[in-house]
Amino acid sequence: MPRYIVGITGASGSIYAIRLVEELVKRNCEIYLIVTENGKKVLEYEMEYEFNKWINKIDCLKKQVKICDINDMFSPIASGSFKTDGMVIIPCSMAAIGKLSAGIGDNLLIRAGDVMLKEKRKLILVPRETPLSPIHLKNMLTLSESNVTILPPMPAFYQKPKTIDDIVNGTIGRILEYLGIENELYYKWRGKNG
Numbered sequence: 001m002p003r004y005i006v007g008i009t010g011a012s013g014s015i016y017a018i019r020l021v022e023e024l025v026k027r028n029c030e031i032y033l034i035v036t037e038n039g040k041k042v043l044e045y046e047m048e049y050e051f052n053k054w055i056n057k058i059d060c061l062k063k064q065v066k067i068c069d070i071n072d073m074f075s076p077i078a079s080g081s082f083k084t085d086g087m088v089i090i091p092c093s094m095a096a097i098g099k100l101s102a103g104i105g106d107n108l109l110i111r112a113g114d115v116m117l118k119e120k121r122k123l124i125l126v127p128r129e130t131p132l133s134p135i136h137l138k139n140m141l142t143l144s145e146s147n148v149t150i151l152p153p154m155p156a157f158y159q160k161p162k163t164i165d166d167i168v169n170g171t172i173g174r175i176l177e178y179l180g181i182e183n184e185l186y187y188k189w190r191g192k193n194g
Helices: 014-026 037-047 051-058 094-102 108-118 134-144 164-178
Strands: 003-008 030-035 065-068 086-092 123-127
Touching: 003 014, 003 037, 003 108, 014 030, 014 037, 014 051, 014 086, 014 164, 030 037, 030 108, 037 051, 051 065, 086 094, 086 108, 094 108, 094 123, 094 134, 108 123, 123 134, 123 164
Parallel strands: 003 030, 003 086, 030 065, 086 123
Antiparallel strands: none
16 A cells, blocks of 8 residues: 655645545555644635544545644654655645755654655655745755755646636646656646647
């Protein structure tokens, strides 16, 4: 069973995290979920439902989603010896990017990301901030130069999205592709007549 770490921070864009987790559950993946306190608050505010109800709804039978305490530095995912197929922080706050860029692993989310960096495993960050300051850009460049994929949720309008779901699916489809998971969630450009 493929194993992924998903982190949710307090940046706007909870809908992306929800869709990613749902798609990974559909594909029978094992998910280690780390959510910041503000991540839970923003998710509940933006989605208008309780975090725990969402988790129970999507994972009621299979128990594929393991909720990790952000302060548990003894969690298996805090160690490079714990093998995973990749990690996505979605949405990723600029604070998380700054800490990862500086190597400040002061909680499990950042420590797990640091493990991905040091073990040279797939790490995808989905930043949701605009405009970007020079500090944000420098931090993202530092991470990109360390083989981190920076994948902002920018819609591709050649897909001709009609709904918010179409826009969200475009980003989630790209993330799944980067994780090596085939999907049909987004339109792959085949030319004007393709």
